[in-house]
Each structure stands twice: as structure tokens, then as C-alpha cells.
Amino acid sequence: MTPAIVEARRVSRVFPMAAAPVTALNDVSLRVDRGEYIGVVGPSGCGKSTLLHVLGCVDVATSGQVLFQDREVGSLTDAERSRLRLREIGFVFQRFFLLPMLTAWENVELPQAEAGASRGERRTRTAELLEYVGLAQRAGHRPSELSGGEMQRVAIARALANRPGLLLADEPTGELDQATGEQIVQLLDRLHADGTAVVVVTHDPAVAARAHRLLRMRDGRIVDESRQ
Amino acid sequence: MSRAFHFARLSIIRQPARSALGILGIAAIGALLFDMLLLSRGLVLSFREILDETGYDVRVLATDAPPGTGPQLTGAAALAESLAAIPEVEIALRMRVDDADAQAGSERARRITFVGADPRARSVWNVVSGRDLPAAPDGRAAVVVNRHLAARMKVGVGSILSITRECDSRAAMPALDFTVVGIADFPFDSATESTVAGAIEDADRLCGGEDPDRAEMMLVRSRPEAGAFAAAAAIRAAHPALYVVTNEQLVERFSRLQFSYFRQISTVLATVTLFFGFLLIAVLLTVSVNQRLGEIAALRAVGLSRTRVTAGVLWESVLLVALGGTLALPLGFALSAWLDRILRTLPGIPATMHFFVFEPRALGLYVLLLAAASLFAAAYPMRIVSVLPIAATLRREVVS
Numbered sequence: 001m002t003p004a005i006v007e008a009r010r011v012s013r014v015f016p017m018a019a020a021p022v023t024a025l026n027d028v029s030l031r032v033d034r035g036e037y038i039g040v041v042g043p044s045g046c047g048k049s050t051l052l053h054v055l056g057c058v059d060v061a062t063s064g065q066v067l068f069q070d071r072e073v074g075s076l077t078d079a080e081r082s083r084l085r086l087r088e089i090g091f092v093f094q095r096f097f098l099l100p101m102l103t104a105w106e107n108v109e110l111p112q113a114e115a116g117a118s119r120g121e122r123r124t125r126t127a128e129l130l131e132y133v134g135l136a137q138r139a140g141h142r143p144s145e146l147s148g149g150e151m152q153r154v155a156i157a158r159a160l161a162n163r164p165g166l167l168l169a170d171e172p173t174g175e176l177d178q179a180t181g182e183q184i185v186q187l188l189d190r191l192h193a194d195g196t197a198v199v200v201v202t203h204d205p206a207v208a209a210r211a212h213r214l215l216r217m218r219d220g221r222i223v224d225e226s227r228q
Numbered sequence: 229m230s231r232a233f234h235f236a237r238l239s240i241i242r243q244p245a246r247s248a249l250g251i252l253g254i255a256a257i258g259a260l261l262f263d264m265l266l267l268s269r270g271l272v273l274s275f276r277e278i279l280d281e282t283g284y285d286v287r288v289l290a291t292d293a294p295p296g297t298g299p300q301l302t303g304a305a306a307l308a309e310s311l312a313a314i315p316e317v318e319i320a321l322r323m324r325v326d327d328a329d330a331q332a333g334s335e336r337a338r339r340i341t342f343v344g345a346d347p348r349a350r351s352v353w354n355v356v357s358g359r360d361l362p363a364a365p366d367g368r369a370a371v372v373v374n375r376h377l378a379a380r381m382k383v384g385v386g387s388i389l390s391i392t393r394e395c396d397s398r399a400a401m402p403a404l405d406f407t408v409v410g411i412a413d414f415p416f417d418s419a420t421e422s423t424v425a426g427a428i429e430d431a432d433r434l435c436g437g438e439d440p441d442r443a444e445m446m447l448v449r450s451r452p453e454a455g456a457f458a459a460a461a462a463i464r465a466a467h468p469a470l471y472v473v474t475n476e477q478l479v480e481r482f483s484r485l486q487f488s489y490f491r492q493i494s495t496v497l498a499t500v501t502l503f504f505g506f507l508l509i510a511v512l513l514t515v516s517v518n519q520r521l522g523e524i525a526a527l528r529a530v531g532l533s534r535t536r537v538t539a540g541v542l543w544e545s546v547l548l549v550a551l552g553g554t555l556a557l558p559l560g561f562a563l564s565a566w567l568d569r570i571l572r573t574l575p576g577i578p579a580t581m582h583f584f585v586f587e588p589r590a591l592g593l594y595v596l597l598l599a600a601a602s603l604f605a606a607a608y609p610m611r612i613v614s615v616l617p618i619a620a621t622l623r624r625e626v627v628s
Contacts, residue, residue: 083531084531085531087531097525102242114532115531
């Protein structure tokens with residue numbers, strides 16, 4: 001059996017609150033293999049985003065184990081987790097979170113520069129990625145000059161900058177109209193077809209329908225899993 | 229680190245309105261801080277420069293009272309000779325200062341300060357037109373006058389001045405006529421002071437020899453190989469009853485007593501200004517960071533390290549302060565020149581005295597204080613960024 005990209009073993013995440021602790025994830029186990037396309041659906045507050053954050057090493061489980069390529073994430077330092085995210089994981093957010101003072105080109109180039117890619121490598125890769133998401137002509141534009149769909153495509157290009165094996169998308173079409181959302185979904189399909197494992201959290205049935213494996217969550221648990 | 233710098237630079241360039249406000253605010257505060265630093269030692273430096281420009285480095289007085297307010301030296305001629313005979317002393321100059329009245333032609337008499345000095349020694353004034361007092365008498369008694377008197381009484385080189393002095397006996401002494409041979413700048417003159425300098429013997433003659441051979445003080449120049457301190461020590465040993473002070477000691481004394489008022493004011497104002505600068509930068513960066521929490525959390529999620537995003541905030545602070553601080557320098561110089569002009573019109577302030585004086589030390593201290601302010605001001609926003617919970621912030625941003 002090939003090693004999983006990321007595996008959660010009996011993971012719980014509890015947020016301490018003034019009134020009472022909130023259990024966002026409750027004894028969740030999940031394995032994400034290379035090249036998989038997983039959709040996560042469920043009502044608001046059921047723990048979808050928290051699961052994504054734990055799998056993406058931006059949050060640490062209260063209990064249980066998360067193994068990223070067989071490395072125990074809980075034992076990594078903050079700097080090691082940052083390096084892991086930089087090189088192995090791509091994030092796409094509902095609100096894009098592009099840097100407004102940077103152009104599309106610079107936003108895509110940023111993670112590569114952080115990873116130490118040479119100027120030449122960055123130039124080639126950034127051009128390639130903007131071409132891939134269909135925004136080569138908008139490379140010099142800043143986020144404020146782009147539409148929502150274009151911003152999300154730049155965000156996807158940024159997420160792919162360092163050739164991650166895993167792309168995590170949190171409501172990637174949440175801020176977009178249906179037609180634009182469809183473009184993003186097609187882009188995710190292409191990414192998956194090109195070999196990237198994709199985990200997408202969504203409320204949108206059309207997006208969920210594209211996943212090969214669909215997880216339904218409720219009250220911090222995976223209550224149903226189906227292959228499509 | 230260079231990427232953090234580049235990022236901070238872009239952040240400043242591409243948010244021009246916010247950056248311009250911040251830089252202008254820092255420039256205004258920096259200009260005030262710079263001026264306070266110039267003021268803190270300005271008078272001392274200026275006073276020192278004026279003292280040194282006279283060419284004499286030791287002063288001998290009857291007591292430690294400032295010249296003109298204490299008793300005069302008696303037997304001044306013999307004392308001057310005695311001082312000049314001391315091996316560490318190169319020259320000793322008698323100087324007498326009296327109030328008098330001067331009249332030119334039919335103009336009404338005006339109050340003047342008459343400085344009597346030994347014309348054979350180097351004078352403490354600086355002749356700007358005509359010539360200095362003759363070393364030996366050559367006909368009519370000669371005087372040099374300051375520019376203010378020349379302009380006010382409309383006299384020039386060759387004019388005749390009739391001078392009378394109110395003497396201790398209150399007897400009305402006849403006026404003596406003097407030929408103006410030169411116009412000079414006197415180091416301790418205020419802008420509205422009328423000063424005349426002549427031979428010390430002529431100063432004695434103004435009272436008909438009533439209180440001859442007196443002097444306000446002796447100005448002494450030490451031999452270069454001995455130095456002022458050695459000369460002063462030798463004079464004290466030879467004349468223990470006299471008050472002997474070097475320029476350096478005088479400056480130190482003034483700095484400690486008379487000028488401490490300005491130093492304290494400038495210290496308080498500099499501290500307050502620096503505190504406002506700190507607050508401005510801290511508020512600016514904190515607001516900026518709080519507005520960008522989502523972006524920062526996203527950057528962390530994308531893989532930028534804690535150190536990297538924290539360094540970005542620090543660089544932004546440093547850049548804002550460096551730009552504002554640099555802009556503050558010409559502003560500070562212009563402001564100090566303006567304030568200096570106002571303060572120098574205070575009565576009794578020597579016209580050559582400056583309140584704001586530049587010295588490299590002030591610039592060094594200014595850079596150091598601003599650097600410290602930028603570091604301390606960045607501390608809180610850096611902490612916000614450093615401890616930012618990535619997942620919780622992303623969640624909050626989406627919900628909001």
C-alpha cells in the first residue's frame with residue numbers, strides 16, 4: 001500500500017470557549033491518497049473547515065494523530081509546519097486572500113520566492129501557472145483590478161506554485177456566481193487530472209458532485225462516505 | 229530577510245495614501261525631535277564657539293560673579309604684567325567695561341557700552357571695516373564701534389564721537405572726543421546693543437582718572453604647549469585670591485547653571501515628542517496589521533514562516549521611520565532656523581549666539597532614538613502577527 005499524503009487518525013479538535021468547550025472534530029479518521037479527489041459536505045459548523053485546517057497543518061489536533069507523508073505533524077515545530085505547507089500543500093480560500101499590493105504575477109511568484117526558487121525558475125513557473133489558469137494577459141493586474149473568478153484563479157495558481165501534492169480548497173466557489181464557479185470547478189478537475197490530490201470543502205452540490213469520494217460531516221464527525 | 233524588506237517596500241509604495249500620512253506624521257515629529265536635540269546643547273556649543281573665537285582661553289576676575297556684576301580688578305596694569313610673566317601665559321589683556329553716553333554731531337546722546345582694552349594685545353572684536361585701534365596713540369583718541377551703533381547714530385570711519393561717563397563721584401565730567409577708526413562685530417553684543425571700544429587708558433580718562441587702573445577682567449591666552457588648564461593652575465598659584473576660569477570650565481558652569489533651563493526643556497519636549505512618535509508608528513502599524521489579519525493568516529497558511537511575516541512588519545516600521553526621519557531633517561533645519569531667529573531677539577542675547585546648533589552627535593542621537601522608536605513601536609504589531617492563530621483567523625475572516 002502506497003503511503004498516504006495525509007492521514008488523520010482518531011483526530012479531535014476542541015476549542016476552549018468561555019461558556020463551554022466546542023468540539024469541532026470528534027474522533028475523525030481519514031486517509032487522503034495521492035491523486036484523490038475528495039469532497040467534504042455538511043451543514044455550517046459541522047467541522048468541515050476545521051478538518052481542512054488540521055489536514056493542512058495550519059491547526060493542531062487536540063487529540064489523535066495527523067501524519068503528513070508519514071511524518072507526525074504534532075511533533076513538528078511551527079517552522080517545520082510552515083515549510084511543509086510551503087512545499088507540499090496548496091491552499092485555496094473562499095475569500096481568495098491575495099495580497100492587494102501585489103500583482104497577479106507577484107502573488108503567484110511569492111511562495112516560490114519563499115521556497116528559494118531562482119529568478120529564472122520563478123519566471124518560467126509563474127508564466128506557466130498563469131497560462132494554466134487562463135490569466136496570462138492579466139499578470140500585471142492587482143487583485144482590485146480582477147473579477148472574483150479571476151482572483152480565485154490567481155489564488156489557485158498561487159496554491160500550485162511549489163507543485164504541492166495536495167490542494168485544499170475551502171468553499172472555493174463560495175463568493176462566485178454559478179458560471180464563474182463552474183470555471184473554478186473545471187480548473188480543479190484539471191488539477192486532479194494532472195495528478196494533484198484535491199480536498200474540497202463545499203456547500204455547493206455541483207462542486208461536491210465532481211469529487212470521486214464524498215464525505216458527509218455532522219457535529220464534528222464523518223457520518224457518511226460515498227464513492228462517485 | 230531581503231524578501232521581507234522587499235515585501236515591506238511594496239506595501240509602502242502601493243498604499244501611497246496610508247504611507248504618505250505615516251511618513252508626514254513621522255517627519256513632523258522627527259523635525260521637532262531633531263530641533264530639541266539641537267536645542268539641548270545649542271547654547272553651550274554656541275557659547276563655546278564665541279568664547280574660543282576671542283582667541284583667549286582663560287579669564288581672570290576678582291570674584292566668581294559674572295563680569296560687570298562683581299567687583300573690579302585693581303592694579304590692572306601690574307596684574308597684567310604679572311600674568312604675562314607666568315611661563316604658561318602667552319598674553320594677558322586687560323578689559324574694562326563701563327556704561328557711557330555718546331553723541332555724534334548734533335544728534336542726541338545715546339547710551340552705549342564702552343569697552344576699554346589694551347590695544348597692543350589682540351582685540352576680542354572683529355573689525356569689519358576701517359581698522360583696529362592703533363597699538364600706540366597717534367593723535368586723537370580712537371575708537372571702534374559696533375555696526376548697530378554705526379547705523380543708529382549714522383557714524384562711519386572718520387566720524388567724531390563725544391563720549392561722557394557717569395563716574396562714581398557723580399561729578400559731570402567733560403565729554404571726550406574720539407575718532408571712529410573702524411566698525412567691528414563684538415562677540416557678546418546683543419542685536420540692539422551699542423558698543424564702543426577704545427584704549428583702556430581712555431576708559432580711565434573718561435572719569436578724569438577717578439578710578440584708574442581697574443579692569444573688569446583679564447583675558448589670558450595660554451601658550452599652546454602649556455594649555456589652558458596649566459595656565460589657569462599657574463595663575464591660581466601666583467594669585468590665589470583671584471577667580472581664574474578656563475573657557476572649558478566656564479562652558480561647563482554655564483551648561484550646568486544658566487543653560488540647564490533650555491537643556492531641561494529640550495529633554496522634556498524631546499521625550500514627549502519621541503513618545504508621540506512611538507505612539508504614531510505603533511498605532512499606524514497596529515491598525516495596518518489588524519486590517520490585514522486575513523491576508524497574514526493566509527500567508528502563514530501558504531507557508532510563510534512566523535519569522536518572515538514578523539520581519540515584514542518590522543521592516544515596514546523601519547522603512548516608514550527611515551523615510552519620515554529623513555524628510556524630517558530639512559524640515560527640522562528650517563524650523564530651527566526660524567525658531568532661532570525668534571529666540572535671538574530676546575533682550576540681552578548676544579547676536580552671534582545660537583540656540584539651535586548642529587553637531588554630528590545630535591544627528592547620531594536622532595538616528596538612534598528614531599531607530600529605537602521604530603523597534604519599540606513595531607513590537608506590539610509584531611507580537612500580534614507572531615501569535616496569530618492561523619486557522620481561527622481564517623475562520624473569523626470568512627464568518628465576518
